Amino acid sequence: MAAIDRVIVDYGHGGMIDGEYQTPGSKQYHFTEPEEFTIYEGVFNRGTASKFMSLLVRAGVETYDCVSGRYVVDSIDTVSLEQADISLSQRVANANRENKSGSTIFVSIHANAIGMDIKGPSIDVRGASVYVYRASGLSGDIANNLLSEYGNTELRPRKVVENQSFYVLRKTAMPALLSENGFFVNLDEAKYLMSEAGQWDIARAHYDSIKDLLDLTPNIV
Numbered sequence: 701m702a703a704i705d706r707v708i709v710d711y712g713h714g715g716m717i718d719g720e721y722q723t724p725g726s727k728q729y730h731f732t733e734p735e736e737f738t739i740y741e742g743v744f745n746r747g748t749a750s751k752f753m754s755l756l757v758r759a760g761v762e763t764y765d766c767v768s769g770r771y772v773v774d775s776i777d778t779v780s781l782e783q784a785d786i787s788l789s790q791r792v793a794n795a796n797r798e799n800k801s802g803s804t805i806f807v808s809i810h811a812n813a814i815g816m817d818i819k820g821p822s823i824d825v826r827g828a829s830v831y832v833y834r835a836s837g838l839s840g841d842i843a844n845n846l847l848s849e850y851g852n853t854e855l856r857p858r859k860v861v862e863n864q865s866f867y868v869l870r871k872t873a874m875p876a877l878l879s880e881n882g883f884f885v886n887l888d889e890a891k892y893l894m895s896e897a898g899q900w901d902i903a904r905a906h907y908d909s910i911k912d913l914l915d916l917t918p919n920i921v
């Protein structure tokens with residue numbers, strides 16, 4: 701099996717600039733009961749992608765951030781990320797430009813919701829799913845690895861969903877997967893997603909799902 705030596709990381713939606721969420725609309729939830737709590741999906745996506753990228757960089761993997769359009773060159777602890785939202789077509793164009801055929805994968809990090817309400821009670825839905833457009837080959841293998849790695853997190857593994865026609869899965873030229881890391885409309889999961897410990901657990905699950913496929917041969921001459 702081909703070894704992976706480049707990972708392209710995508711983190712969905714916008715983040716926070718000067719206290720202002722960059723993705724108005726449904727990618728947020730304001731709990732009204734059993735207690736007040738607010739989550740912005742893009743903030744979770746960034747926190748987790750940052751930690752995932754820092755694990756990759758520490759392991760010596762070429763790590764490309766397709767939102768800010770740059771390679772991550774060093775990481776002390778976490779990586780600072782672009783907070784603005786950019787279009788899906790720009791994310792994909794960046795990714796495809798940096799595709800090294802046969803040894804690159806694309807990983808997009810998200811969290812799930814049901815319904816379009818941005819405010820309300822905690823909803824009784826849970827768990828993590830992994831989406832792929834092409835189920836065969838590397839994307840399917842990694843998706844299944846990731847699903848079992850969720851066993852090391854507080855997220856219940858739900859399923860691998862095949863033939864999912866998300867734009868970033870359909871248009872990327874390399875093996876690609878998109879993770880929906882729990883439901884941010886569930887208060888327990890939302891609190892876990894917004895915690896540093898939860899983000900590290902989920903970042904590590906992503907890293908562990910590919911670590912046996914990484915080409916980490918040291919360049920010793």
Ligand SMILES: [Zn+2]
Nearest residue numbers: 712741810811
């Ligand atoms: Zn999303």
